[in-house]
Amino acid sequence: MLYDILLKIEYDYPDTAEAGRHLVRIMPADLPGEQRAIAGTMTVTPRPQEWIDRVDFFGNRYTELLFDKPHDAVIFEAKARVDRVAPGSRFDMSPPLAGLAQEIAAYRGVEAWSPHHFTGVSMLVPIDSETTDYARAHARDGASTMEIVSAINRAINRDMRFDPEATTVETPMLEAFQRRHGVCQDFTHIMIACLRGIGIPAGYVSGYLRTTPPPGRPRLEGADAMHAWVRAWCGSEMGWVEFDPTNATMAGEDHVVIARARDYFDVAPVKGVMRSAGAHTSTQAVDVVPVT
Numbered sequence: 001m002l003y004d005i006l007l008k009i010e011y012d013y014p015d016t017a018e019a020g021r022h023l024v025r026i027m028p029a030d031l032p033g034e035q036r037a038i039a040g041t042m043t044v045t046p047r048p049q050e051w052i053d054r055v056d057f058f059g060n061r062y063t064e065l066l067f068d069k070p071h072d073a074v075i076f077e078a079k080a081r082v083d084r085v086a087p088g089s090r091f092d093m094s095p096p097l098a099g100l101a102q103e104i105a106a107y108r109g110v111e112a113w114s115p116h117h118f119t120g121v122s123m124l125v126p127i128d129s130e131t132t133d134y135a136r137a138h139a140r141d142g143a144s145t146m147e148i149v150s151a152i153n154r155a156i157n158r159d160m161r162f163d164p165e166a167t168t169v170e171t172p173m174l175e176a177f178q179r180r181h182g183v184c185q186d187f188t189h190i191m192i193a194c195l196r197g198i199g200i201p202a203g204y205v206s207g208y209l210r211t212t213p214p215p216g217r218p219r220l221e222g223a224d225a226m227h228a229w230v231r232a233w234c235g236s237e238m239g240w241v242e243f244d245p246t247n248a249t250m251a252g253e254d255h256v257v258i259a260r261a262r263d264y265f266d267v268a269p270v271k272g273v274m275r276s277a278g279a280h281t282s283t284q285a286v287d288v289v290p291v292t
Contacts, residue, residue: 001086001253002291005208007078007226009270009284015277016070022272025062025206028082029257040080046071058112060259060267067274076270081291086253090241094145094234101199103236113240113260115201115233122262125192128174132197139198145234149243152194153230157248160187169264184246185264188228191245192263201233203260205242206267210254210288224288226269231260256288 007026024044030037042063044051050066067074095103104115121127138151161181169185173193176186188204195202209227229244229251242251259267 001084001210003082003084003208003210003256004287004289004291005078005080005082005256006287006289007076007208007285009076009282010073011075011270011280011282012073013071013274013276013280016072017067017074017274017276018070020067020071020074020272020274020276022065022067022074022270022274023062023268024065024076024270025060025259025267026076026078026269027061027258028080028208029060029259031257034085034087035257036083036085038081038083040078040082042079043077045075045077056259056261056266058259058261058266060261062259065272082256084253084256087242087251090146090238092144092146093237094147096142096144097139097148097199100145100235104199104201104233107236118201118203118233118262119196119199121196123265124263125173125189125196127193127197130174131177131190131193134177135194135198145200145232146238146241148198149195149200149232149234149241152191153243153245154248156187156191156194156245160190160245162187162246169268184225184228187245188230189263191230191243195230195232203231203240204263204267205229205231205251205255205257205260206264206269207258208256208286208288210256210290224286226258226284226286227255228264229255254288 027040028037048065049068052064138155139148163181166181167176173189176182177190192202209225211224231240231242234241244251261267
């Protein structure tokens with residue numbers, strides 16, 4: 001599926017920022033066999049004094065920006081055309097949990113997407129008895145890893161309520177789980193904690209999601225969303241498989257990948273520091289438009 005993607009993120013500062021340094025990850029990834037980034041540009045206003053394109057440990061592209069002049073706002077805009085390939089159907093060849101543990105122990109690689117990097121705690125995903133017990137309750141005896149991941153994906157969607165007002169990016173994962181509501185970032189972190197707690201390697205995917213308006217209603221500009229979903233390692237035969245607990249589905253051609261890593265901390269769209277005072281406000285608008 002071919003998409004044109006438009007993103008605008010604006011930060012407004014109540015007090016002038018004297019300087020700032022930011023890491024920006026908003027451009028769609030180029031993933032051979034999965035997703036082709038045909039063209040794209042990122043613009044930043046005001047113009048930063050330094051602009052350095054980099055690649056992180058997990059292979060994600062990002063841009064490091066430096067502002068050393070006073071500014072009251074920063075606007076990040078991305079425009080891209082992407083060809084997203086629909087994932088093919090998968091025959092379940094994943095082992096049960098005991099077999100998965102043996103495969104992880106036998107895995108000797110430590111490259112970026114080695115399962116060893118995705119079994120323990122990470123900055124925003126602790127392993128807690130509450131999420132682990134929840135996962136165990138949905139891990140049927142004798143089930144394959146793929147079946148267990150699918151069951152937990154559906155359970156989180158059923159038991160959690162999507163509420164964009166319930167949490168912020170600073171809300172701890174466990175608090176969102178206990179309250180049973182949150183946004184896609186919370187759903188994703190909760191599912192990662194559940195999977196890691198029972199021994200299934202799991203990571204975080206940031207990206208864009210195409211949404212479809214109700215029948216007879218026009219698309220609203222800016223109504224699509226930045227999104228997050230889960231990547232789970234289902235054994236050496238199947239490798240990594242992606243699930244979307246917010247929508248109780250597997251990731252498909254409507255899911256456009258920006259970056260993949262351990263949790264949101266690794267792949268936040270904009271992360272950095274600035275020399276200013278007071279809290280800032282931000283707005284975001286996204287369009288994911290199929291090209292016909």
